[in-house]
Amino acid sequence: KSQVPDLPAKEISPSYDWFQTESLVTIVIYTKQKDMDSESVIVDYQDGCFRAEIVIKDYSYLLHTELSHEIQEDITGLYYRKCQLISKVDVTHDTKLYCLMLPPGTHLQVPIGHHVYLKQTVTGTEIVKPYTPVLETLHSNLKESLHPNNKYIYIMIKIYHTGLFTPYFNCLQIGDCVSLSNPEGTFKKSQLQELEELFLVAAGTGFTPMIKILNYALTNITNLRKVKLMFFNKTEGDILWRNQLEQLADKERRFEVEFVLSEPTCEWTGKQGRISLPLLSEFVKRSLEDSRVLICICGPALFTEQGIRLLKDLNFSQEEVHGFTA
Numbered sequence: 001k002s003q004v005p006d007l008p009a010k011e012i013s014p015s016y017d018w019f020q021t022e023s024l025v026t027i028v029i030y031t032k033q034k035d036m037d038s039e040s041v042i043v044d045y046q047d048g049c050f051r052a053e054i055v056i057k058d059y060s061y062l063l064h065t066e067l068s069h070e071i072q073e074d075i076t077g078l079y080y081r082k083c084q085l086i087s088k089v090d091v092t093h094d095t096k097l098y099c100l101m102l103p104p105g106t107h108l109q110v111p112i113g114h115h116v117y118l119k120q121t122v123t124g125t126e127i128v129k130p131y132t133p134v135l136e137t138l139h140s141n142l143k144e145s146l147h148p149n150n151k152y153i154y155i156m157i158k159i160y161h162t163g164l165f166t167p168y169f170n171c172l173q174i175g176d177c178v179s180l181s182n183p184e185g186t187f188k189k190s191q192l193q194e195l196e197e198l199f200l201v202a203a204g205t206g207f208t209p210m211i212k213i214l215n216y217a218l219t220n221i222t223n224l225r226k227v228k229l230m231f232f233n234k235t236e237g238d239i240l241w242r243n244q245l246e247q248l249a250d251k252e253r254r255f256e257v258e259f260v261l262s263e264p265t266c267e268w269t270g271k272q273g274r275i276s277l278p279l280l281s282e283f284v285k286r287s288l289e290d291s292r293v294l295i296c297i298c299g300p301a302l303f304t305e306q307g308i309r310l311l312k313d314l315n316f317s318q319e320e321v322h323g324f325t326a
């Protein structure tokens with residue numbers, strides 16, 4: 001904090017401003033004089049006090065500022081607020097849907113395709129991991145939610161027993177708090193405008209960004225003829241929101257879903273394997289030669305990288321492919 005010095009009441013009185021980064025406080029003094037030279041300014045910084053004497057014509061002006069304290073937090077970094085855990089609901093054997101409530105003074109709406117960071121202290125160390133907020137459900141009236149969406153944030157998280165963050169997150173009790181950051185991300189809603197065909201290629205929890213995209217596209221993009229989701233998982237039991245996806249496909253003629261398993265049982269009659277050129281070339285086909293298409297891809301880093309490479313080989317342009325990466 002700075003103290004405004006007593007300046008003589010003359011029209012040539014200088015003014016000043018300050019700004020700071022992580023390591024530096026910069027004080028700018030505006031004298032409105034063209035002929036200022038280094039002899040006209042004397043600056044001292046001693047015992048936490050900054051003192052600048054500026055000589056303009058026959059007057060001397062004094063700026064005396066006290067730095068109130070050391071910079072304590074990274075003010076250029078992400079801002080966190082504490083959110084309360086309201087509910088947790090099983091999605092599969094290892095994945096849950098968590099509802100977090102924003103504090104009363106916060107308004108925050110996470111843009112489509114963006115993620116937030118959750119932060120918690122685990123045995124004395126701060127751990128931060130990114131998560132992509134989802135909707136409460138894919139059901140029926142997609143625009144309406146049981147809760148107004150500016151107070152609650154839904155996050156679908158897979159728990160890894162040997163993981164650094166998720167086992168501790170899963171131990172939170174209803175009513176406990178977790179720190180949640182401002183959103184980040186490169187996806188732009190405008191990428192969906194004027195779209196005719198949307199292809200979503202997801203693996204495991206890489207499904208999370210697809211949820212809001214799917215909902216937004218079906219509800220808001222008038223020219224949209226088709227939305228297809230190709231969803232890669234290890235086993236049937238790993239498929240997130242399978243029932244909801246199948247119900248949506250039944251009721252919404254523009255939407256199709258295809259499940260691909262890498263570790264199926266012998267009863268599985270659907271598609272098998274990992275991401276490959278034959279699977280993608282069959283799935284991602286323009287229905288018209290000049291259709292406006294977007295392909296969104298998200299999953300383990302190697303899955304996403306491989307997918308982007310294969311789509312390039314299939315002659316889709318950079319603008320037509322959005323990969324969700326860290």
Ligand code: FAD
Pocket residue numbers: 115129130131132133156157158159160161162163164165166167205208325326
């Ligand atoms: P980690 O400690 O990271 O470990 C994960 C697994 O990998 C464990 O099984 C662990 O044993 C194994 N492992 C760790 N290190 C190694 C190693 N060196 N070699 C071999 N195996 C290893 N996840 C979600 O569930 N939902 C989301 O919505 C979501 N959104 C994301 C958004 C973005 C932008 C990104 C980048 C990731 C997202 N993730 C999401 C993943 C999430 O951020 C975490 O990576 C995940 O929750 C695992 O965290 P963890 O600390 O519990 O596990």
Ligand code: NAD
Pocket residue numbers: 115132158203204205206207208209232233234235238261262263273274275298299300301302303306324325326
């Ligand atoms: P998983 O281990 O259950 O695998 C799901 C499927 O992904 C597999 O069946 C397989 O088809 C495919 N796959 C896995 N490893 C592969 C590889 N090396 N090469 C090609 N295909 C592979 O997946 P999970 O445990 O749910 O992990 C999901 C991943 O998605 C995590 O790594 C997470 O960080 C990432 N993710 C990223 C974002 C983002 O926005 N960047 C968002 C959510 C999740």
